[in-house]
Amino acid sequence: MPSPPSGEVDLPTQYAPADVEGKLYERWVAAGLFAADPGADPARPAYAIVIPPPNVTGSLHMGHALDHSIQDVLIRRRRMQGYEALWVPGMDHAGIATQNVVERELAKEGLSRHDLGRTDFVERVWQWKAESGGRILGQMRRLGDSVDWSREAFTMDDDRARAVRTIFKRLFDDGLIYRAERIINWCPRCLTALSDIEVVHDEREGELVSLRYGSGDDSIVVATTRAETMLGDTAIAVHPEDDRYRHLVGREIELPLTGRRIPVVADDHVDPEFGTGAVKVTPAHDPNDFEIGRRHALPTLTIMDERGVITAAGPFEGLDRFEARPAVVAALREEGRIVKEVRPYEHAVGHCQRCSTVVEPRVSLQWFVKVGPLAKAAGDAVRDGRVQIHPPEMAARYFAWVDNMHDWCISRQLWWGHRIPVWYGPDGETRCVGPGEEPPAGWTQDTDVLDTWFSSALWPFSTLGWPDDTPELRRFYPTAVLVTGYDILFFWVARMMMFGLYAMDGVEPFKVIALHGMVRDQYGKKMSKSFGNVIDPLDWIDRYGADATRFTLLRGANPGSDVPVAEEWAQGSRNFCNKLWNATRFALMNGAHTRGDLPAELSAADAWVLSRLQRVITEVDERLESFEFGRACEILYHFAWDEVCDWYVELSKVQLAGDRADATRRVLGEVLDKLLRLLHPVVPFVTEELWTSLTGAESIMVAPWPAAEDARLDPGAETLVGSLQNLVTEVRRFRSDQGLKPGQRVAAALSFGGSPLAAHEEAIRSLLRLTLPDESFAATAALPVEGVTVELDTAGAIDVAAERKRLEKDLAAARKEIDQAERKLGNADFMAKAPEAVVAKNRDRLAQARADVELLETRLAALPAG
């Protein structure tokens, strides 16, 4: 075979990501390589992922970069495997979050949303969305996301709005959506209802105030952390079996400060063991009390407005709830003997997820989804294995949630969102108006909007054209895998399950839920602005490249685990990309190629590297199939760097200088070809650039995913190269100990004594810079290793002290080996019960260590004195 021209390669010595990333991305888009076709050959399996739509607020952070990198790996690999692979991009309108952001913008101009009015305000949010959304799309391109841009979706666009209207109507007609006056979580700052999961609890230091209601034998002591709510008390509850209070049940007791008398009721809910066993009941301002109130037909007395300001007539009227709290306690103190005790008390307080304001339970008229049957189905789909959760431990959380879910409050008193499709008639009639239907003239629409997660819950099918029966829906639903952080398992994943199963007649929205963790800093701390440890993915992309950013994230990404990252690690990833660059550069400079079959005759080095390649392919496949991206990256990193670059490339230099040059060019091409393909999903840009140079083909994106060939496994070659590595390392160690410069040529005589390494003398001499002995050769040291004796002429006396130290250390280690092995082999129980392989291993170990000791003792004895 004629040698291809070499030395004509013009690649810089350092990889510059900025020079290739933008260019390659545009080329991929222009070539339509990201697009998926529902009409493609039906023999090709379909594989779809819908992106967790980022909020249009703000920009992509490291968490998104991780989430997107994982999805891109999955999609790119499946594409290479021949699947019709679809990755749907899009964004979420993020109702309350976005409204808050735009309101803050307005506040800078001294305006509130009420100054603009609903229509203009919503218009303003759309403007903001166009701007912010564009930024996010740009970031996705920088990351290299191979999404099908022709299918970009937004949770508030017309198609998604139709899906929302459709499912709302169906749920409404099925009696699964209802409107009711209930006590809900209310944010006094956002002025809207919140669902349970939009309330975050954290432990706060507060005060537990004990109050004596009534007097004398008719008095009863209750405790509260929210003293101001006593203004709204309408009962005192005790446990029915509690003898201490039995005589008071049914009687009325005077409520201080109010002049009202309130009944004592018996309710199972009260824990007689807790506190005094008596509870003040404020049905309007506490969820438990609301239930007690319903059971006993108690009045619901609202004493606070929507902003948390006291409305109860009297001295506290107009005070904020947090001002009223101490004021009420002070007033009760003045009454005398009412405040029995005030003590510090740590308890969980609910806060608004979006603005951290303390949430106030509030009775109001809201819309709810009756979750019972939906949550049951969502739980069953995971229980019966139709949907798998990775890692499986996370399933426990999922079940805990779907099995205990309360009805979902879906109405929000906001302006930005899908308006509730219910109209009210002049006669008080209510009608849900489906898509395409017109409300009767003169009717008015409900002013509330839907919880943002309502539309997100439809995402896996609304993005595929539902409610229409589209080719996309038929081909790509259910989607293959949902990739997201475990933090939104409840917010989003469980709700997609509920709505997906409901809307699609029992077909699950995805087969697998692959959860990843949060991106953290190098000390495992959560990234936060206040901590100052936030890293912007774009900053890393600018300085180290998208590939390095992705590799850093993916290297730490195993199922469910958090991903720590650090600047130094990104540099390491950048260095890795550069290593690939230079290895390929070396190969191209030496005429490596991928044309024709592999040579029939392989050198041991060739056979070894090809054998290792097959193992790597198999291992990487296994890891990627189980979402162990970090493990897959480690395998590829070590194979590429430690084996291909450090050994095969070095060994190939000898071969390229000899009569195996042509075969070596082909093997080098083969190894890099497959290695780059395996790496492409992880580091798409640098692999594309290098692979197209190496092969001359159009794009690595459409190259087939490598398949392991067992016929290429060669344990013999692996063993032989292993001993070659040991020999080389041992001699290098001697050289290093003796202070010989790495580049310094040293004369050596090699005695192989029948070792198969004899065939590799040239390579050994090359790797070790050993020259042939000439007539002046005088050995100053003899190193026996791997059955070969290397006699060196160091051109002067060797450092005996250094050598003795080294040999003594090795000798000690070998003796310890003997000790351990002898102890085991001399143990009757061990010999009787241990598997034969383990016993044999220890026998080998003992024999090896004994031989080593003998060698080392000989070498020590041979050392000149002093």
Next chain:
RNA sequence: GGGCGCAUAGCUCAGUGGUAGAGCACUCGCCUUACAAGCGAGGGGUCACAGGUUCGAACCCUGUUGCGCCCACCA
């Protein structure tokens, strides 16, 4: 209050019964013609603690301690 998880090298983490590993950091020596974003050679861990099972435990069991996370309508 309930549930889950973690504790291995300076840092972040692999390692689920058979001689303790990686990346980064550290030490020494090197511009050895792919790469100094590099090359070579090193140092560093009684695997949290205490028991138990086993011929053998970082790994399995029990307990202790210390962390982390999730859920929660005990005033």
